[in-house]
Amino acid sequence: xxxxxxxxxxxxxxxxxxCLIAVGLVVTMGLMRVVNLAHGxxxxxxxxxxxxxxxxxxxxxxxxxVAAVAAVALFSLAIERLIFAHLYGASELDQxxxxxxxxxxxxxxxxxxxxxxxxxxxLPSWLAGxxxxxxxxxxxxRLVVIAVGFLVMTALxxxxxxxxxxAQLRAxxxxxxxxxxxGINVPRLFSxxxxxxxxxxxxxxxxxxxxxxxxxxxxxKYLVLVLIIVALSGFGRVKDAxxxxxxxxxxxxxxxxxxxxxxxxxxxxLLIVLIIWRRDGLFARSSAS
Amino acid sequence: xxAVERSPLLSRHRFLWPExxxxxxxxxxxxxxxxxxxxxxxxxxxALFAVSYDLAIGFGGILTLGHAxxxxxxxxxxxxxxxxxxxxxxxxxxASGMIAAAFAGALGPFLLRLTxxxxxxxxxxxxxxxxxxxNKAGWLTGGDDGLTGFSMSPLLGWFRWSVFGDTKYFxxxxxxxxxxxxxxxxxxxxxxxALQGIRENALRMRLVGTSTLRHLVVAYSISAGVAGVAxxxxxxxxxxxxxxxxxxxxxxxxxxxxxxxxxxxLYGSLVGAPVYMLVKHFAQQWNxxxxxxxxxxxxxxxxxxxRGGLLGMADVALKRLLRR
Numbered sequence: 001x002x003x004x005x006x007x008x009x010x011x012x013x014x015x016x017x018x019c020l021i022a023v024g025l026v027v028t029m030g031l032m033r034v035v036n037l038a039h040g041x042x043x044x045x046x047x048x049x050x051x052x053x054x055x056x057x058x059x060x061x062x063x064x065x066v067a068a069v070a071a072v073a074l075f076s077l078a079i080e081r082l083i084f085a086h087l088y089g090a091s092e093l094d095q096x097x098x099x100x101x102x103x104x105x106x107x108x109x110x111x112x113x114x115x116x117x118x119x120x121x122x123l124p125s126w127l128a129g130x131x132x133x134x135x136x137x138x139x140x141x142r143l144v145v146i147a148v149g150f151l152v153m154t155a156l157x158x159x160x161x162x163x164x165x166x167a168q169l170r171a172x173x174x175x176x177x178x179x180x181x182x183g184i185n186v187p188r189l190f191s192x193x194x195x196x197x198x199x200x201x202x203x204x205x206x207x208x209x210x211x212x213x214x215x216x217x218x219x220x221k222y223l224v225l226v227l228i229i230v231a232l233s234g235f236g237r238v239k240d241a242x243x244x245x246x247x248x249x250x251x252x253x254x255x256x257x258x259x260x261x262x263x264x265x266x267x268x269x270l271l272i273v274l275i276i277w278r279r280d281g282l283f284a285r286s287s288a289s
Numbered sequence: 290x291x292a293v294e295r296s297p298l299l300s301r302h303r304f305l306w307p308e309x310x311x312x313x314x315x316x317x318x319x320x321x322x323x324x325x326x327x328x329x330x331x332x333x334x335x336a337l338f339a340v341s342y343d344l345a346i347g348f349g350g351i352l353t354l355g356h357a358x359x360x361x362x363x364x365x366x367x368x369x370x371x372x373x374x375x376x377x378x379x380x381x382x383x384a385s386g387m388i389a390a391a392f393a394g395a396l397g398p399f400l401l402r403l404t405x406x407x408x409x410x411x412x413x414x415x416x417x418x419x420x421x422x423x424n425k426a427g428w429l430t431g432g433d434d435g436l437t438g439f440s441m442s443p444l445l446g447w448f449r450w451s452v453f454g455d456t457k458y459f460x461x462x463x464x465x466x467x468x469x470x471x472x473x474x475x476x477x478x479x480x481x482x483a484l485q486g487i488r489e490n491a492l493r494m495r496l497v498g499t500s501t502l503r504h505l506v507v508a509y510s511i512s513a514g515v516a517g518v519a520x521x522x523x524x525x526x527x528x529x530x531x532x533x534x535x536x537x538x539x540x541x542x543x544x545x546x547x548x549x550x551x552x553x554x555l556y557g558s559l560v561g562a563p564v565y566m567l568v569k570h571f572a573q574q575w576n577x578x579x580x581x582x583x584x585x586x587x588x589x590x591x592x593x594x595x596r597g598g599l600l601g602m603a604d605v606a607l608k609r610l611l612r613r
Contacts, residue, residue, distance in 0.1 A: 035406055086593065092352055092405055094592045097548055100541060101588025108581030116578065216578075220537060224417050227410040261425065268421070272414045275407060276399055 007254050013142040014211055015249020016149030019242050020204030021222070022229040023156065024197015026241045029230055030173040032190050034084065035092050037099040039201060040226055041106035044218035046072045046202025047209040048114055051121050061124050065206045069199045076198030080191055088187075103219040110216040119214040145207055152203065153242050160238045169193065228271045311559045315462055319455065326454040332566045333461035334523045338539075339546040339558035340465075340472055341515035346544075347553030348476055349508040350488030351401065354540055355412035356516055358419045359389040361535035363517025364524040365423075365430060371439035371525070378441045378460065382521035389517025390510045397506035404491075413537075420535045435531035436524075457526040464522050468515055473555060475511065484508050542569075545584065549591055551600030560599050 025039045049068035053059040059067070083102070087095050123141055130137040160166040172179040172186050180186050205212070212222060229248060233241040252267045259266060318329050338360055345351045366385035375381060400411055423430045430436065443449045450456050475481050486494045487501050495501050524530045533539065542565070550561025568587070572580040595602060 029406070035409065083589070090592075092409070093346070093548075093552070096352070096354070096409060097544070097588050098592045101585045101592070104581045104585030104588070108578055108585060111578040111581065224410070224414050227406075228414065231407055231410050268414050268418045272411055272418070275411055275414075276403065 003257070007250060007257060009138060009142050009146075011250030011253035012246055013145040013149070013249070014208075014253060015246035016146060016153070017204050017208030017211055018222075018225060018229060018249060019245030020149060020152060021201045021208070022226045022233075022245060023153070023238060023241045024193070024200045025226060025230050026233045027169070027173070027193050027238065028190065028197050030234075030237075031169070031176075031186070031193055032088055034087055035095040035099065036084075037096060037223060037227075038102035038106065038219065039197075040222050041103055041219040042072050042076060042198040042201040043205030043208075043212075043222070044106065044110060044214065044216075045075070045205070047121075047205035047212075047214045047218070048110060048119060049202075050206035051119060051209055051214060052114065054124075055120075055122070061127070065203065068206050069202045072202035073195050073199035077191065077195050080194045084194065085187075103223075106219050107216045110218075114214075114216070116216060121209040121214065123210060141210065148207060152200070153238075156200075156238055157242075165189075165192075224268065228268075228275065231275050232271065308556070311556070312466065319458060323455070326458045328566065328570055330454060330458045330461045330526055331523075332563050333458070333465050334519050334526070335542060335546060335566055336558050336562035337461070337465045337468060337519040337522065338516055338543045339550070339562055340469060340555060341512045341519060342543040343547045343552060343555055343558050344472055344476070344515065345509060345512040347547065347555075347557075348481065348484050348488065349505055349512070350491075351505060351509060351512075352405070352409055353400075353412040354409055354537070354544075355414075355416035355419075356512075356543055357535050357537065357539035358416050359393060359513035359516035360520040360523075360539055360543075361419070361423070362389045362392055363520030364530045364534045365436065365520075366517070367521035367524040368436040368439055368530045371441060372436070376440065376442040378444055378525050381441070382464065382518050382525065385521035385524075386514040386518035389520070390514030393513030394506060394510040397509045398502065401502060401505040401509060416535070416537060416540065420532065420537075423535055424532060430530075430532065433532065435529055437529050440528055441525050461522050461526060464518060468518065469555065469559075472511075472515065476555065480504070480507070541584075545588065545591075549587070549595075549598050551598030554598075554600050557598050557600045564599065 021040070021043045024042075025036060028034065028036065046068045049071055050061070050064040053064035053067060054061055079102075083098065087098060090098075127141045127144060129140050131140050131143065160169065168179065168184045168189060171182070172184055172189055176186055205214075205218075212218070215221070225248070229241060229244050232244045232248075248267075248271065251270065255267050315329075315333075319326070322329070338356075341359075342356050345353060345356065363382075363385040366388045367381050370381045370384060396415070400408065400415070403411055424432060426432075441450060444456055444460055476484075483494065483499055483504055487499070487504055491501050520534055523534065546561040546565045547558055548561075549565055550557030550559065568583065569580065572583045591598065597604065
């Protein structure tokens, strides 16, 4: 019971952070088919900014996170207009190279600004404690992460499924030229999703900083995990991204708990088998290949 | 999809005189800069690795981010062959290359069904797994400390591995020359042409009756074998293997060399390797993390402005000059 609740708590909170980071990529890759390996950099910058604001300027955590998310969203708008706008229709190799290049620039910039070592994160006192539920005490921080994660994902889900913009997005993911012919401004939609996705990644990086340590190589370190979520979700499926992320979070936490020696590559191996087996996404209804 | 410009250097089977330039330059380096032989040797090794990468990515269109796996397998194999008592370098490197090729042959049928993003991701994932496994399997790889304590017997029973590094340099250069010739033959063969057809349009090649998967697996294995030899030569000349050979950095080094020089040309690797390795060497001496800015900017500039890499740009410049 205690073990199960421990794994669920840690797995779900970890999975939700991964989901926040990855979900923007799930949608933008579905929309424009752009291979963006630099997405993790936005999460890293978000984490560094919020932690830095807290540690250096004494800004309270919620405010620091909001500021970091806004800054990253603005920054990503500039990047999208300056660099990604030229990538639509470029070959996959060009996209890979250019976004790897962006990663290196981000790593260099973060090293310059925050030093080459792990940047320490300290939770404010109201998050650091435990709350007792009778059968077991839970960390407040993990519970807050879960609450924020579910709240944001629910909001995203509502926008994606129930609003006009969401309908336009889904139509554009399914058939871009048809959507364009019907009068949907797909490039503008893409800019919007890119900015929102980067902002969400920054949010994930900021609230996940105690789980995913901030170091300059962050953009490469969590790249594989984020890409695996994208592949297993299938392009443009927000709902599946949530399921896949939580599954990965729980599997990895359980792996670390039961098989600490081999969990690192066991989880990756399992996920890769899944990708090869379910090429169109884990929860895709039918495999049409 | 990988856009590759048609290479004038490889469009015919016959030998062209500019092809000797690189090899003459390599000998000139030995005569003019004997103090830089160590870095020149690493340039040759990276050029060999880049040639193997170009075969996969530029000719087969296999967009992999896991090529360091084969470089690393070759390096560790060569170290173990020497540690187990077989210190003859040529057969050792050859055997290491074959081990890497066999690994690719086993992996290929699963990986190469995928294309595009899933392929990129799965190869990247395999690379991470192998690196992680090597890190954990200390009895096999020495973990963080790496493998040391082996030495090679004299080359051909005659040339000793002197401290000046000239044997190492010519050993690496000779491997590069021989393998480059063989790969050039492969690329110009009917098999190589079919491979380029698959790169351009896999569906159409399947419709005319080519078994695309088998072609890709064979090309992948050859490429992995060459990468394995490159890793083996690296292990033998450094008499050390560390986890770095399996890291993503190694893959990115090879990829950038290929793209910088000119993808799908083979010669691009020979041009890209010295340029890239020298820039890297001096940038890292200057300040290790400025290197991140240098490589980041380099990648973006090459993608945005350098169509066809250095060779492509030289080609355009030459044509303009001749037209005038």
